[in-house]
Amino acid sequence: MLKIVEISNLTVQYPDVKALDNVSFNVDEGDFLGIIGPNGAGKSTLFASMLGLNTKYKGNIKFFDHDIRKSKDYLKEIGYVPQKPIFEKNFPVTVNDVIRMGLRNESDENKIDEILQQLWIHELSNRRIGELSGGQQQRVFIAKALVNNPKILILDEPVTGIDQQSIELFYSILRELNSKQKITIIWSSHDLDAVNQLANHVACLNRTLFFHGKSEKFFSDDELVKQYSEASMQEHMHHH
Amino acid sequence: MSLEILTFSFMHRALISGIAIAILCSIVGLFLVLRRYSLFGDAIAHSSFGGIALGLLAGVYPLWTAYGVSIASALIITKIKDRYNISGDASIAVLLSSGIAVGLVIIGLSGGFTIDIFSFLFGSILLVSIDDTILILSLTGVILIVILLLYRQILYSTFNEEQAKVSGIPVEKINYLIVFMAGITVVTSIQLVGVLLISALFVIPNVSAIMYGKGFKQTAIISISFSIFSVVAGILISYIFDITPAGTIVLLAIGLLAGTMGIKSSGLLSKN
Numbered sequence: 456m457l458k459i460v461e462i463s464n465l466t467v468q469y470p471d472v473k474a475l476d477n478v479s480f481n482v483d484e485g486d487f488l489g490i491i492g493p494n495g496a497g498k499s500t501l502f503a504s505m506l507g508l509n510t511k512y513k514g515n516i517k518f519f520d521h522d523i524r525k526s527k528d529y530l531k532e533i534g535y536v537p538q539k540p541i542f543e544k545n546f547p548v549t550v551n552d553v554i555r556m557g558l559r560n561e562s563d564e565n566k567i568d569e570i571l572q573q574l575w576i577h578e579l580s581n582r583r584i585g586e587l588s589g590g591q592q593q594r595v596f597i598a599k600a601l602v603n604n605p606k607i608l609i610l611d612e613p614v615t616g617i618d619q620q621s622i623e624l625f626y627s628i629l630r631e632l633n634s635k636q637k638i639t640i641i642w643s644s645h646d647l648d649a650v651n652q653l654a655n656h657v658a659c660l661n662r663t664l665f666f667h668g669k670s671e672k673f674f675s676d677d678e679l680v681k682q683y684s685e686a687s688m689q690e691h692m693h694h695h
Numbered sequence: 696m697s698l699e700i701l702t703f704s705f706m707h708r709a710l711i712s713g714i715a716i717a718i719l720c721s722i723v724g725l726f727l728v729l730r731r732y733s734l735f736g737d738a739i740a741h742s743s744f745g746g747i748a749l750g751l752l753a754g755v756y757p758l759w760t761a762y763g764v765s766i767a768s769a770l771i772i773t774k775i776k777d778r779y780n781i782s783g784d785a786s787i788a789v790l791l792s793s794g795i796a797v798g799l800v801i802i803g804l805s806g807g808f809t810i811d812i813f814s815f816l817f818g819s820i821l822l823v824s825i826d827d828t829i830l831i832l833s834l835t836g837v838i839l840i841v842i843l844l845l846y847r848q849i850l851y852s853t854f855n856e857e858q859a860k861v862s863g864i865p866v867e868k869i870n871y872l873i874v875f876m877a878g879i880t881v882v883t884s885i886q887l888v889g890v891l892l893i894s895a896l897f898v899i900p901n902v903s904a905i906m907y908g909k910g911f912k913q914t915a916i917i918s919i920s921f922s923i924f925s926v927v928a929g930i931l932i933s934y935i936f937d938i939t940p941a942g943t944i945v946l947l948a949i950g951l952l953a954g955t956m957g958i959k960s961s962g963l964l965s966k967n
Contacts, residue, residue, distance in 0.1 A: 506861045530863045542855055546729060547905050547914035556851040557862060583909050 457484040459607060459639050460505070464514035467500050473662060474500040477514070480658055480667040482641060484606075487633045489654030489670065490643040491683060496661045498643040499538070502611050505641075506535060518607075531559070534600030536610040540592065544585040550595050551580045557599035570598045574628060590621025597628065601638075608632065610642045626653055647683070659683055700934055708828045709820045709930050709940075715835040716884045717896070717922035721904075722842060723880045724897030725918055726873055728905070729853050731783060735769075735874075737894035738787040739881040742768040742794030744890050746882075747815045748801035757815065758882060766878035768794065773874050777867075818889035818941040820930060827886060834883050838876050849873065850911060887926070888941040896922065899948040903955040921951050 460482035467475040475497040482488055492498055503509040505516055507527060515522060518529035548556075554567050571577040574594045579587060584595060593613055600608060610629075614622045630653055632638045644650050650657060650670065657673040659666040659682075666679055673679055700706050720736075727735050746764030750757030768790060776786040802812065814822070823831070842849060852859040852866040860866050881893055888896060900921040901914075908914025929944030 508857060508860060527863055530861060533861070535858065535861045537855075537858060540855060540858065543729065543731075545905055546854060547908045547911055548850075548854065549910040552850075552910050553854070556847060556854060556859075558847075559862075561847075581909060 458482075459484050459486075459519060460641070461517040461520075462505075462514070463517075465501070465504065465516065466513040467497070467504060467509065467511070468513075475504075475512070475660075476663045478660070478664045479514075480664060482607075482639060482656075484639055485633070485637055486656050487629075487640045487654045488642065488656040488658060489650035490641065490658045490660055491645070491647065491650055492643075492660035498660055499611060501660065502535075502609060502643070506530070506533070506609065531603065532606040534597075534603070534605035534608045536593070536596050536600050536608070536613050538611045538613065538615055540596050542584070545583075546585060548584055549581050550576060550584060550587070550598075553584050553595055554599045554602055557602045559603050563602075566602055566604075570602050573601075574598045575624070588618070588621070590617045590625070593617055593621070593625060594628070597625075601632070605638065607639045607641065610640070612643050612645065614644075614646070622649075629653060647680075700931065705821055705823075706930075706934070708823050708825065710927060712823050712828045712831045713820055713887055713926040713930055713944075714923055715831050716887045717926040718919050719835045719838060719880050720884055720893075720896035721900050721918040721922040722839065722915060723873075723877055725901045725904070725915055726849060726853050727877060728898055728901045730873070732787075733898045734784070734787045734791075734894060735877060736881050736897035738772075738790040738794070739765045739769050739878050740794075740885065740890045740893040741791040742797075743882050743885060744815070745794045745797030745801065747812070747885075747890075748798040748805070751809070751811055752801050752805040757811070758885070761815075761882045761885065762879065764794075765882050766875060769874045769878040770871060773871065814889075815885055816889050816891055817939060818885065818887050818892070820887045820940050821934070823886055831883055831886075834879055838879065841872070841876065845869070845872070888944060892941050892945050895945040895948060896926075899945070899952050900925065903948075903952045906955050906959050921948065925951065 458481050462481070463479045465475055465478040466473070478497075478501065490498055490501070500509060504512045505523075507523060507530065510524070517523065519532070521529060523529060550571070551567065554570065558567065568577070571580050574597060576591065576594050576598060579591060579595070584592060587595065597613075614625060617625070626649060629640060629642070633640050642654070651674050654670045656668065657666065657670045658664060659673070659679070665682070666673055724736065727733060743761040743765040746761035747757040749764060750760035753760065772786050772790045775781065776783065781789075848859070848864045848869055849872075851862065852864055852869045856866050884893055884896060900918045903921055904914045904918035907917050925944050925947040929947050930940050932938075933940040933943040
């Protein structure tokens, strides 16, 4: 199996806190990796480093066997869906405009229609993005991420603040992308049940990586699941 | 009388230059407004005042020094803003006041205000020469071509910087390009509305257009149309009634905005 991502000894030190401490793991082609961990566990820092948004890290990140410090070409193979896309509510762009922004090669025009159909947002294509519901917007951003036929889809807690029905639809879309189109998915989530249902690999992050492996292994180990729940609970209590 | 004015060659030059500036300010201004940089045009214009004073003191054509000073200070303030993490509005305030301060000191050194200074402060579109018109048309053409070529990159980095970066767009370079183009646009437009009213052309037609347009292109076209209408009608009306063109143009643009807000609040511009 082709190694798509290799992360070795990744450490990110912020002025006041070590956000990631010596994290190492690989992602193989076709993996559906769910990354779980409490708030502040370093999930967003991990993604920012993988996507070239944070360059101040120690250790190595390789995509397709190439160090990402040396070339940004790997970004062409990635579709990224951020936690909550930030834009001005009255920004005058339609759904069509947003997806077109993502389109690298203008000659792939009909790809836009195809992707709109696939994500059930065809009827929204001429609506302003700011007028749509959270769930609809999220589907638009997936469409944008997919429009260049990426090999990898990276999603940072993509269902925060979205209604249950949209979440179900969203998950079924992810499942199909992974199983039918063989897109490798790296996805961070708070929803342990959803990770159990969808992901075939799990990484548990809390600044250090305390588990990485097949999801059956994680979910069949009560001790591990409990540990995750405790870590998450502590974080929860800490916040209140 | 009303038709006769269309036969004057100074009026032809004024209208042609005015239309070019209207298009330019709308497009560049739309990106600035969407970046929450609405007053940046104003700040550059004020710094150009320093440049104009410098030119008058040195005996150089003031617009040339204005181009130099405006573009340089706009780029420097952007660099400082990024480097020291100063907020956008504070950096605009710094740029704005330093331009005026430099201008005032230089004007003091050169012996006080003259008629030239006033024409730069309030515009002098009816006095544009053939050379000015050619310069305005060429700069407008170049900037529009650059925007058309880099349309996706500019729009994307305006919409969401982080996502644009992940898509491999050189966001920082695009940001500097926008600032650079804004600098050129402001100084080019000084002749139409003057230093003090420039940001009106950058901002007002776009604020109106954003209420009407759905997509980006539609919004840009509406903004350009409003802007051209204000400029052409403003020049003609001000000439007929012998009032200042700059003020008339801006008041017309404000009238269109007020009308838009009226239509919107009456519910005629509802969502589909």
